[in-house]
Amino acid sequence: DQQVKQNSPSLSVQEGRISILNCDYTNSMFDYFLWYKKYPAEGPTFLISISSIKDKNEDGRFTVFLNKSAKHLSLHIVPSQPGDSAVYFCAVRQGGSEKLVFGKGTKLTVNP
Amino acid sequence: NAGVTQTPKFQVLKTGQSMTLQCAQDMNHNSMYWYRQDPGMGLRLIHYSVGAGITDQGEVPNGYNVSRLNKREFSLRLESAAPSQTSVYFCASSGGAWTQYFGPGTRLLVL
Numbered sequence: 001d002q003q004v005k006q007n008s009p010s011l012s013v014q015e016g017r018i019s020i021l022n023c024d025y026t027n028s029m030f031d032y033f034l035w036y037k038k039y040p041a042e043g044p045t046f047l048i049s050i051s052s053i054k055d056k057n058e059d060g061r062f063t064v065f066l067n068k069s070a071k072h073l074s075l076h077i078v079p080s081q082p083g084d085s086a087v088y089f090c091a092v093r094q095g096g097s098e099k100l101v102f103g104k105g106t107k108l109t110v111n112p
Numbered sequence: 113n114a115g116v117t118q119t120p121k122f123q124v125l126k127t128g129q130s131m132t133l134q135c136a137q138d139m140n141h142n143s144m145y146w147y148r149q150d151p152g153m154g155l156r157l158i159h160y161s162v163g164a165g166i167t168d169q170g171e172v173p174n175g176y177n178v179s180r181l182n183k184r185e186f187s188l189r190l191e192s193a194a195p196s197q198t199s200v201y202f203c204a205s206s207g208g209a210w211t212q213y214f215g216p217g218t219r220l221l222v223l
Contacts (some may be wrong), residue, residue, distance in 0.1 A: 008151075014120060024199050031212045031223065034210070034211060036214075039141050041217075042216060042217070043116070043204075043214035043215050043216045044155070044202070044214045045214070046211050046212070049211060065132065089154060089155065091155075091212075095154050095209050098162050098170070098206070099145075099157060099160060099170065100157075100212060101157075102147075102154045102155040102156075102209070104153060104154035104155055105154050
């Protein structure tokens with residue numbers, strides 16, 4: 001049973017517009033949430049994170065929103081650039097665990 | 113400062129052959145991880161280690177063994193490779209802030 005779901009396998013947006021990537025989770029004990037970006041033939045790279053005590057975290061063009069009541073996490077990229085085209089994974093950590101659980105990823109394509 | 117390094121980058125094995133995937137990190141991190149990535153499956157944890165000599169199973173441990181002899185290195189061994197183990201393998205490390213840093217990956221093809 002999937003604990004972390006990224007229901008959209010792919011997303012296509014125009015350059016300059018907003019990209020919104022979504023992630024749903026099942027366990028209210030998760031306390032730390034991360035987004036990773038992955039280019040083909042490379043390892044995932046850390047993008048942005050948020051702890052469960054916050055509902056928003058910003059880093060430049062990237063903002064992560066956490067809705068604990070809905071068990072929903074989203075990543076907003078504004079404005080989107082062609083270089084943002086990659087697969088985005090959300091990941092969650094359960095309190096007290098050394099492990100992360102990853103979603104299956106969403107492939108973002110930003111068209112010029 | 114190389115971060116997380118993995119060797120080899122690519123390997124082809126025949127069914128039944130064995131091999132060891134090597135991983136090293138220079139960030140003085142306590143925890144290290146091995147994942148596999150398959151199309152449509154995301155990243156699945158194979159084994160992980162929270163310190164030298166301490167390892168534990170992840171989500172998909174069958175067919176794999178690991179070794180953490182020191183803080184820097186974490187190896188993954190396939191004793192008898194199977195076609196189902198064809199995948200891309202990523203090593204990662206973490207220094208306790210829950211963010212994991214990944215290596216570039218090893219592409220393994222088992223024929």
